[in-house]
Amino acid sequence: MKKPRITPQDFASLYEQYNANLAFVDCGRKCAPLNKGNPICCDTENAIPVVDKAEFELLKSRTDLWFRYKPNDAASRKIVKELTSSACAIECKGAAFCERDNRTIACRSFPFYPYLDKAGNFIGLTYYWDFEDRCWIISNLQVVEQKFVQQMIAAFERIFKLDPDEYQTMKDHSANMRRVFSRQGKIIPVLHRDGRYYKIKPGSNGALTPCTPAEYKKFGPYKSEAAYIRAVKAAGGTLPPPPPQGYLAP
Numbered sequence: 001m002k003k004p005r006i007t008p009q010d011f012a013s014l015y016e017q018y019n020a021n022l023a024f025v026d027c028g029r030k031c032a033p034l035n036k037g038n039p040i041c042c043d044t045e046n047a048i049p050v051v052d053k054a055e056f057e058l059l060k061s062r063t064d065l066w067f068r069y070k071p072n073d074a075a076s077r078k079i080v081k082e083l084t085s086s087a088c089a090i091e092c093k094g095a096a097f098c099e100r101d102n103r104t105i106a107c108r109s110f111p112f113y114p115y116l117d118k119a120g121n122f123i124g125l126t127y128y129w130d131f132e133d134r135c136w137i138i139s140n141l142q143v144v145e146q147k148f149v150q151q152m153i154a155a156f157e158r159i160f161k162l163d164p165d166e167y168q169t170m171k172d173h174s175a176n177m178r179r180v181f182s183r184q185g186k187i188i189p190v191l192h193r194d195g196r197y198y199k200i201k202p203g204s205n206g207a208l209t210p211c212t213p214a215e216y217k218k219f220g221p222y223k224s225e226a227a228y229i230r231a232v233k234a235a236g237g238t239l240p241p242p243p244p245q246g247y248l249a250p
Contacts, residue, residue, distance in 0.1 A: 005086070006162040008058035015101065018108055018155040023143040026240075028095060030136035030228075033237025034221060040134045041110040042095035044069060047131070048079055049090050049106045052163070056088055063102045065092050084165070105155065111135045114156045115190055116167075116174045118206045122157065124192040125149060129177065132219040139222035141189055141197075142213035149191050178206060189216045 028039030040046045048069055051059075059066045069089040071077040080089050092098070115126040127138050137144065160167040181188050181202060188200040190208065198208040199215060218224070221231030232239055 006052060006054050006159070008054050008061065010158075010162055011052070011055045011058045011105070014105065014155050014158060017158075018105070018151045019101070020148040020151045021145055022148050023137065023145055025140075025143050027135075027137045027140075027143075029240040030222075031134060032095075033232045033239065034235045035134070037237070039095050040131065041107065042092070042098070044076075044091045046134060047110065048076060049092075049104050050079075050083060050087055051090055051104050051106060052166075053086055053088055055104060056090055059090075059102060059104070063099055065097060065099050065102055066090050066104075067092075086165070105159070108155075109152055111138055112152065112191075113173060114153070114160075114170045115177075115188075116171045118175070118178075120171055122153070122160070122193075123208070124190045124198070125152060126174075126177065126188055126190050129180070134220070136222055139216075139218040139220075141191065141216055144191060146195055149195070150193075153193050186217070187215075 028042065031040045032038055035043060035046070056066065067090065069076075069080070069091045071080050071089075083089065090104070111127045111131050112125040113128055114122055115124055116122050127135070132138050156170075160170075177188060178200070181200075185202050187202070190198040190200065192198050192208070197211050197213055197216075199211045200206055201209060221228050229239065
């Protein structure tokens with residue numbers, strides 16, 4: 001008997017549940033001047049959205065924003081080739097055409113993924129470390145809203161129940177992060193489900209240590225405001241203006 005799979009209706013329900021602002025700062029305005037005016041997370045040269053085919057089916061029924069991604073180099077062809085039969089790579093018309101209610105789960109979550117400890121317990125969020133040098137949020141975890149953290153955790157708890165393969169993928173990715181960060185002597189930041197900040201020290205066997213966001217490392221052009229200004233100037237970009245009072249990030 002074929003086991004039930006996650007459905008388009010499941011994703012529609014998840015979209016209703018998972019819509020909080022990542023932060024009350026438009027982080028896309030921070031990284032865009034270093035990426036030809038495009039936010040990193042909305043540019044397939046940096047991040048290719050991968051979705052379950054059921055999610056793509058839902059999106060196609062709601063909007064013409066999304067379409068199949070066409071690989072254009074060896075690296076992207078490898079990514080698409082290695083996808084499971086239940087997944088596909090897609091892209092949208094671009095940040096200027098974003099429809100907030102029709103963002104994918106991947107869009108809503110970026111740059112975070114569910115962190116599972118060695119026993120497989122879902123304890124909170126950490127980030128995809130490949131984007132450390134490009135994503136402003138990764139160097140400014142203190143701005144991440146608790147409402148976002150709690151909604152993402154709740155959404156992925158549902159996804160894991162509906163899709164055990166996704167649970168295993170995130171468990172494997174978490175284990176890989178522990179190996180990589182241990183070899184590199186780096187701490188793993190964790191935005192815990194209890195609302196607090198933790199770090200996992202190299203060689204600690206995955207133990208959580210309470211900390212403050214100030215103890216998390218900053219990367220690349222986001223190490224300091226001076227480094228950022230220099231990087232924007234070198235990239236030929238324009239520094240973003242201060243956001244208006246009460247502005248909500250997309």
